[in-house]
Each structure stands twice: as C-alpha cells, then as structure tokens.
Amino acid sequence: xxxxxxxxxxxxxxxxxxxxxxxxxxxxxxxxxxxxxxxxxxxxxxxxxxxxxxxxxxxxxxxxxxxxxxxxxxxxxxxxxxxxxxxxxxxxxxxxxxxxxxxxxxxxxxxxxxxxxxxxxxxxxxxxxxxxxxxxxxxxxxxxxxxxxxxxxxxxxxxxxxxxxxxxxxxxxxxxxxxxxxxxxxxxxxxxxxxxxxxxxxxxxxxxxxxxxxxxxxxxxxxxxxxxxxxxxxxxxxxxxxxxxxxxxxxxxxxxxxxxxxxxxxxxxxxxxxxxxxxxxxxxxxxxxxx
Amino acid sequence: xxxxxxxxxxxxxxxxxxxxxxxxxxxxxxxxxxxxxxxxxxxxxxxxxxxxxxxxxxxxxxxxxxxxxxxxxxxxxxxxxxxxxxxxxxxxxxxxxxxxxxxxxxxxxxxxxxxxxxxxxxxxxxxxxxxxxxxxxxxxxxxxxxxxxxxxxxxxxxxxxxxxxxxxxxxxxxxxxxxxxxxxxxxxxxxxxxxxxxxxxxxxxxxxxxxxxxxxxx
Numbered sequence: 001x002x003x004x005x006x007x008x009x010x011x012x013x014x015x016x017x018x019x020x021x022x023x024x025x026x027x028x029x030x031x032x033x034x035x036x037x038x039x040x041x042x043x044x045x046x047x048x049x050x051x052x053x054x055x056x057x058x059x060x061x062x063x064x065x066x067x068x069x070x071x072x073x074x075x076x077x078x079x080x081x082x083x084x085x086x087x088x089x090x091x092x093x094x095x096x097x098x099x100x101x102x103x104x105x106x107x108x109x110x111x112x113x114x115x116x117x118x119x120x121x122x123x124x125x126x127x128x129x130x131x132x133x134x135x136x137x138x139x140x141x142x143x144x145x146x147x148x149x150x151x152x153x154x155x156x157x158x159x160x161x162x163x164x165x166x167x168x169x170x171x172x173x174x175x176x177x178x179x180x181x182x183x184x185x186x187x188x189x190x191x192x193x194x195x196x197x198x199x200x201x202x203x204x205x206x207x208x209x210x211x212x213x214x215x216x217x218x219x220x221x222x223x224x225x226x227x228x229x230x231x232x233x234x235x236x237x238x239x240x241x242x243x244x245x246x247x248x249x250x251x252x253x254x255x256x257x258x259x260x261x262x263x264x265x266x267x268x269x270x271x272x273x274x275x276x277x278x279x280x281x282x283x284x285x286x287x288x289x290x291x
Numbered sequence: 292x293x294x295x296x297x298x299x300x301x302x303x304x305x306x307x308x309x310x311x312x313x314x315x316x317x318x319x320x321x322x323x324x325x326x327x328x329x330x331x332x333x334x335x336x337x338x339x340x341x342x343x344x345x346x347x348x349x350x351x352x353x354x355x356x357x358x359x360x361x362x363x364x365x366x367x368x369x370x371x372x373x374x375x376x377x378x379x380x381x382x383x384x385x386x387x388x389x390x391x392x393x394x395x396x397x398x399x400x401x402x403x404x405x406x407x408x409x410x411x412x413x414x415x416x417x418x419x420x421x422x423x424x425x426x427x428x429x430x431x432x433x434x435x436x437x438x439x440x441x442x443x444x445x446x447x448x449x450x451x452x453x454x455x456x457x458x459x460x461x462x463x464x465x466x467x468x469x470x471x472x473x474x475x476x477x478x479x480x481x482x483x484x485x486x487x488x489x490x491x492x493x494x495x496x497x498x499x500x501x502x503x504x505x506x507x508x509x
Binding site: 141144145207209216233234235238239242243249250262264265268269271273274275276277278279280 | 315318319320321323356358376394415416417418419420421422424425426428429432433436438440448449452453456469
C-alpha cells in the first residue's frame, strides 16, 4: 500500500528543505560585479569570497537574503548555469542571456546589467517560483532596491568600483527604473504578498538609540528643539514616530535636531546619534561624473 | 528659524558624502534629483516639458557645497552660491538669478517657488543612515520597517506621507513604481532574533568578515 502526500504538503516540505540551509549563491570567479551583487543580496554571512568584494561606502550590507551559506564559485558561465540548474546553488549571479545555457534556467527580473548588449541577471532553477517563492521574491526585491534611484543606485556604485566599468551601461540599466518604470510583465509570475506577511523582529531587550533629523525636515522649523516631537510633522518625523513606537525594539533615548545638512551624518561619526533620517546618498563617483 | 525662508512642507534633502563608518538602511524610502525653482510670477515663462538646459548661461542661485551644484555646472548654469537656503531664496525673489537650484519635490511656500525643471535621471536615493556601531538586530529592524512602509501598495505609509506633506510640490515619479515592486516582491523579513545587548554591531561583523578573508588569503 502506498500513501500519496497531498501536493501542498510536498510543496511545503520542498520549501522547508530549500530554506533550511539558507540560500546558496554562485557566481563567476573573477567577476567582481557578480560578487558584489551577491554580497549585496546576501548580507554579512557571505564572507567566503575569493577576494574582498568592493565594499561600498555606506552600502555594504544587503538585507534581502539572510543566512546565505558560502558561495559556489564557477569558472565558466556554463558551470554557473549548471550549479543553478542542478540545484547545487539557489541562485546564480551574472548569467547573460547571450549564453545558450541561460535558457536552461530562469532569469529573475529586472536585469541588473548588460554586457555587449546582452542583459545579465540572476538565475534561479526553473520552477523555483513554485518551490521557493520567498527566495525568488527576495532576489527580486533586492534587485529593485539595487537599481532604484538612478545614477547613485547600488548598481551604479558597484560599477564604479569595478575596473572594467566602461563595459557596464549603467545609465541604460537604471533608466529602466528611473525613466521607464518597472515593467512587471518581465517578472517571473509576480504574486502579491499576503497582507500582513511581513513581520518585524521579536522584541526582547530594546536597543537604546539616539535619532538625528535635519531641521529642514521637521515642521515647524522655528524653535523646534524646544518642543515635543508630538508637535512636529513631516515625512521624516512620521518615520521617527514609527521607529520609536512603544513597545518597540528600539528605545529612543533622544532625538537630535541638526541645523546643517552636513551634520546629518556628522552626528553618526562623532557618536552623538546612531540613526540619522533623511540623508541623500551622493557618492564621489556620482559627483565626478557630473562635474 | 531660517530667517526669511519659507518652511518646506516636504523634506529638504541636500547633499552629503558618506562617511566610512556609515551604512544605509535599504530599501531607500525616497529619491530626489536636481531641480530648478523659480518665482511664481516667472513660472509661466517655462514650458511644461522644460529641462535643466534652461539654466545654460543663466545666473542660478544655490547653496554652497550643495550636491546639486555639479549638476548645475554640467547644465552650464552660472551658479551664485549663498550660505543658507533662505538667502538663496531671497536672491531669487529679488531677481539676482533666474531661480534656485535645489533638490526636487520640495514645497516652497511663503514665498512660493515653483519647480519648473527636474532631471530625474540624476535622482539620488534618500534613506536612513546608521552608524556601524548600531547593533545588527536594530539595523535589521529598520530594514524590515522600511520595507513595510513600502509594501502595502497604494495604501503604503510612504505614499500616504508623501501626499500629506507634499503641498504643492511635484510628486516623486519613481516612488509609486518602487512601492509597487516592493509590494509584489517584498524582501524576506529578518529572522526574529531578539535584540539583546550581546548582539554584535555591524562593525564587529565586518571585522569578523575581514578577518576571515585574511585567513583565507593565507
């Protein structure tokens, strides 16, 4: 007598199996761009790269995939695709559509790069969306975050740290978002997340923090330091209220109002605050490119 | 108080460089780029599809060290820099320059300045900066919170706040798309680890990572 497991249970078991060990990335040996993208997506546990990735100022830690295990390093694109195809790696960074073997895997949209006119993206095993939607969704969210905001996007900064950056038409890639918007039809079966699926970490011992906000970001501008935040308004102020909501994992010891735009980050450097809301990210490479 | 300046009803984001010991929470919650603001009475001089090329060869007021200044120079503007935004706005009102070079999506009222041109391709991300000394659990919490602000489609808090505080400013042309994308492809929330005092800081984890790399190199 045989017993057939319900399909939904089988799917759940597959998901649990896939997630138990954490996502395993793979990328091409010698491809700094791929290594950086993997680092961006994979957070801090991703430490076994063959050489230090281009740790980008201020953008070192990607939050999108937790607990990534040590990456597989492929010596060719065919090997990279094979690692993904046979399930050895959960996803492969740096797969070009110009490679014939790319048809054997799915490329998560949006692409993050193009080389010699061919889009380059992150590959997952065919059918992965059905077996591990969480992984695919996280990779996609990471790609969106990496591409958003044009010339100072994470992708642009990764490119700036890559020796052969001239081969990387960043403007065209980021323009996909900044000018034409996301074309969701290119994604692998977008599925809205269920309402309330996102959860914040459990609260145990609140961390004491001091938050800084720029004077020009909080109304009223006059005499703001003498008033309670209850009387302030503005987008950044709303964020502070959310962050400091009680009970919460952060204990907001103090809120500092800084007078100058430079002080928004100076307060982090001199230890007056540990969080600063409302800073624009402008890299030296961005300034150089426009000056 | 910024004497003579109109209180912005929307975040005033200008430039900064990223210190080496600073990280940014992602996803970023906003973006903005260089824009030209002119007095209300002169706004009709510009077409709806005007670009920043209108600054070419023209005197344009700005603030010293603003990150938008390189963009202004690239468009051929003759920049006149002031110490404060209030002074620059006053200069626009008195006709010393054709307008103010500032970041986009800012609501200038009293006196009213109108955004007449903006280069969205030069938009920069705007986010929450954190010190490397911040516990990684707190960083993860902020990451999760930032995603939640964007992950509820049309009812996402970030869109609600923009609408609430936008005033007469233009709407961010990318925000809706990014909110849409994050809504559909929300990141995995960080593990529900407790935020104990023993949680390592970002700096400590980075040091561990670098140590591991050194060992591997040997």
